[in-house]
Amino acid sequence: MRASHMKLLAAWRDDVVREGKRTYTAADGRIHQISLTGTCLNCHSNKDKFCDRCHDYSGAKPACWSCHIIPEEVR
Amino acid sequence: MAPTRREFLKIAGFSAVGLALPFLPSLAFDQAGTPTAGSSSPAVQGPLPALKAKRWAMTVEPRKCRPDCTDCIAACHLEHNVPDFRNPKDDIHWISLEKVEHVFPAETHPRLPESITKLPVPVLCNHCENPPCVRVCPTQATFKRADGIVMMDYHRCIGCRFCMAACPYGSRSMNWRDPRPFVRKINPAFPTRTKGVVEKCNFCEERLARGILPACVIACKDKALAFGDQEDPRSDVRLILDKCLSLRRRPELGTGPRVYYIL
Amino acid sequence: MLEKALRGSRGYGIWVAFLLLLVAVGFFFYLRQLDYGLGITGMSRDVSWGLYIAQFTFLVGIAASAVMLVLPYYLHDFKAFGKITILGEFLAVSAVTMCITFVFVDLGRPDRAVNLLLYPSPRSVLFWDVIVLSGYLLLNIVTGWTVLESDKKGVPPPAWVKPLIVLSIPWAVSIHTVTAFIYSGLPGRGFWLTAIMAPRFLASAFASGPALLILLCLILRRFGRFDAGDKAIQTLAKIVTYALATSIFFVLAELFTVFYSQIPGHMHHLTYLFAGLNGHHTIARWMAVSAATAVAALVLLIIPRARKNESLLALACVGVFLSLWIEKGLGLVVTGFVPSPMETITDYTPTGPETAITIGVWALGLMLITLLYKIFVSVRNEE
Numbered sequence: 001m002r003a004s005h006m007k008l009l010a011a012w013r014d015d016v017v018r019e020g021k022r023t024y025t026a027a028d029g030r031i032h033q034i035s036l037t038g039t040c041l042n043c044h045s046n047k048d049k050f051c052d053r054c055h056d057y058s059g060a061k062p063a064c065w066s067c068h069i070i071p072e073e074v075r
Numbered sequence: 076m077a078p079t080r081r082e083f084l085k086i087a088g089f090s091a092v093g094l095a096l097p098f099l100p101s102l103a104f105d106q107a108g109t110p111t112a113g114s115s116s117p118a119v120q121g122p123l124p125a126l127k128a129k130r131w132a133m134t135v136e137p138r139k140c141r142p143d144c145t146d147c148i149a150a151c152h153l154e155h156n157v158p159d160f161r162n163p164k165d166d167i168h169w170i171s172l173e174k175v176e177h178v179f180p181a182e183t184h185p186r187l188p189e190s191i192t193k194l195p196v197p198v199l200c201n202h203c204e205n206p207p208c209v210r211v212c213p214t215q216a217t218f219k220r221a222d223g224i225v226m227m228d229y230h231r232c233i234g235c236r237f238c239m240a241a242c243p244y245g246s247r248s249m250n251w252r253d254p255r256p257f258v259r260k261i262n263p264a265f266p267t268r269t270k271g272v273v274e275k276c277n278f279c280e281e282r283l284a285r286g287i288l289p290a291c292v293i294a295c296k297d298k299a300l301a302f303g304d305q306e307d308p309r310s311d312v313r314l315i316l317d318k319c320l321s322l323r324r325r326p327e328l329g330t331g332p333r334v335y336y337i338l
Numbered sequence: 339m340l341e342k343a344l345r346g347s348r349g350y351g352i353w354v355a356f357l358l359l360l361v362a363v364g365f366f367f368y369l370r371q372l373d374y375g376l377g378i379t380g381m382s383r384d385v386s387w388g389l390y391i392a393q394f395t396f397l398v399g400i401a402a403s404a405v406m407l408v409l410p411y412y413l414h415d416f417k418a419f420g421k422i423t424i425l426g427e428f429l430a431v432s433a434v435t436m437c438i439t440f441v442f443v444d445l446g447r448p449d450r451a452v453n454l455l456l457y458p459s460p461r462s463v464l465f466w467d468v469i470v471l472s473g474y475l476l477l478n479i480v481t482g483w484t485v486l487e488s489d490k491k492g493v494p495p496p497a498w499v500k501p502l503i504v505l506s507i508p509w510a511v512s513i514h515t516v517t518a519f520i521y522s523g524l525p526g527r528g529f530w531l532t533a534i535m536a537p538r539f540l541a542s543a544f545a546s547g548p549a550l551l552i553l554l555c556l557i558l559r560r561f562g563r564f565d566a567g568d569k570a571i572q573t574l575a576k577i578v579t580y581a582l583a584t585s586i587f588f589v590l591a592e593l594f595t596v597f598y599s600q601i602p603g604h605m606h607h608l609t610y611l612f613a614g615l616n617g618h619h620t621i622a623r624w625m626a627v628s629a630a631t632a633v634a635a636l637v638l639l640i641i642p643r644a645r646k647n648e649s650l651l652a653l654a655c656v657g658v659f660l661s662l663w664i665e666k667g668l669g670l671v672v673t674g675f676v677p678s679p680m681e682t683i684t685d686y687t688p689t690g691p692e693t694a695i696t697i698g699v700w701a702l703g704l705m706l707i708t709l710l711y712k713i714f715v716s717v718r719n720e721e
Contacts, residue, residue, distance in 0.1 A: 271375060328526065
């Protein structure tokens with residue numbers, strides 16, 4: 001996942017925006033709403049630990065957060 | 076015989092290309108690449124099923140608007156994190172109120188009564204049947220969905236503003252600056268945009284997917300805005316369209332607007 | 339041959355250093371633009387294309403004008419142009435480079451420019467413009483460089499160059515036609531929605547491009563120890579004359595259609611452009627200068643005695659270039675947006691940073707011309 005999560009996010013991005021397909025059915029049958037802020041960050045709510053730790057270390061600067069809202073910052 | 080310098084460079088060049096070839100596909104993360112209008116969405120597992128239509132449309136009855144009301148604008152801009160730059164140069168709006176002579180210049184004449192000429196007319200993206208903006212977009216960042224909604228893919232837009240030149244209605248706005256600091260109250264349920272991309276009304280497609288009507292329609296206390304499937308004879312818009320004379324903006328251009336005005 | 343650009347007289351060095359300075363200043367302001375956004379320019383919601391796209395539009399014409407040297411020589415054996423077709427090709431290289439740079443500088447998200455290639459959109463005219471411009475750039479780099487290299491070696495150019503050069507002739511027409519189509523296919527912009535947009539573009543291109551070429555040849559004769567020859571320069575001057583006359587005729591034809599038909603929507607744009615509308619006069623003043631200069635230049639060019647006088651010819655060429663720069667730049671692009679679809683007037687004034695960036699890109703192009711022409715002259719003078 002660490003290596004390929006951008007592939008997943010990019011595919012989901014096009015699913016939602018271009019195809020209007022907003023749900024993802026996982027292998028175990030659970031259905032997720034595809035939403036970076038609403039779903040991913042809902043559980044993985046500690047962006048620092050979940051996202052930034054690796055990104056800061058590797059020097060990756062994902063552009064997601066210039067548009068997608070980080071829940072803690074708005075509360 | 077040892078290769079000449081020229082031969083060596085040729086071989087090295089071909090080898091480099093050959094080595095790089097397997098990696099090229101992974102450079103473009105975007106696997107999707109099917110820039111066609113979206114297929115109909117499966118039922119959303121939320122509290123309400125998604126609203127679906129063959130052809131979304133809106134009717135606008137400016138006569139019903141109470142004076143000095145801007146509820147539709149406030150609701151839309153709040154819902155979608157539309158920034159307020161407070162200057163006309165950088166201004167971004169998805170919906171706004173204009174005078175009849177500006178919205179219907181061809182139909183305006185000096186003998187129109189004041190009851191008409193003073194009407195505030197809400198204008199927004201017309202989600203055209205034959206949208207010139209979609210035709211000109213060089214990356215298909217703006218595209219038409221099967222249900223008629225003209226969408227913006229903010230991930231793909233390069234900010235060339237060809238769509239703004241192509242739109243006959245002035246419906247589109249460019250983010251000339253970073254909008255985040257100018258969003259009065261951020262709605263966490265919807266992203267903002269970055270500087271450098273063009274944005275416009277999206278017929279609240281994200282709300283339709285959750286089974287609710289567009290923000291402007293719900294916000295209007297005077298019920299001046301109706302929204303529905305123009306192919307469904309029992310929809311709100313058809314109830315109005317089947318009874319009244321409706322106008323569209325600049326119909327002679329062949330764009331096929333889906334926002335109908337009842338004056 | 340590249341090393342020839344690195345050696346030159348003191349004047350050459352000072353000129354290049356000056357251009358480099360302008361490029362650096364432009365680049366500095368471009369970084370500011372990247373940081374702040376395109377809002378640093380004078381563009382607005384109503385006038386969403388401005389100085390950058392205006393320069394791009396004008397320069398595509400200059401690039402296309404190489405065909406005016408290539409066609410007579412390669413198709414009709416007009417020997418007088420034989421010495422200087424490379425000058426036309428190098429001018430095209432510089433002009434197209436400026437075009438691409440101006441478009442790039444105008445993008446809101448230049449980091450996504452590669453999307454143009456990743457998501458080809460054949461229904462978009464801009465997609466085709468990218469293709470034809472890149473192709474034309476490549477064509478002229480290859481042909482210009484190869485022919486010059488053959489000159490240097492004292493051998494005739496390889497056989498495969500000629501078909502490429504002949505290809506550049508229709509290709510030159512195509513780059514300007516496609517660029518005109520960017521404007522003339524938009525249903526909402528009545529000012530641009532005219533079938534003679536492409537012919538107008540070509541006419542003004544064949545006036546302004548050769549005019550610039552004449553000026554460059556005169557400069558080379560004075561400072562560059564290279565003489566293109568009177569016959570070449572005079573023939574170019576005649577081309578400019580006919581093209582300018584055609585260009586002016588096209589404008590008059592537009593004026594007739596609009597003002598004889600008396601359709602308000604169409605009249606508003608041209609009134610704004612030439613006379614001002616509702617107190618907005620800035621563009622009209624610029625256009626007055628453009629119109630007067632064009633007519634004066636045409637008079638000078640039509641009179642053979644004036645045309646043969648080098649100083650007057652130079653003056654006329656400067657006039658042609660300036661006049662068409664105003665017309666195709668400010669006149670064409672900004673007026674398309676005024677009045678807006680809502681019939682409102684929003685003025686457009688370029689800002690300081692915007693102007694600095696524009697000058698920087700022009701300096702980049704002039705530097706390219708200087709370097710390439712220096713190589714050309716050095717090679718020629720060695721023979």
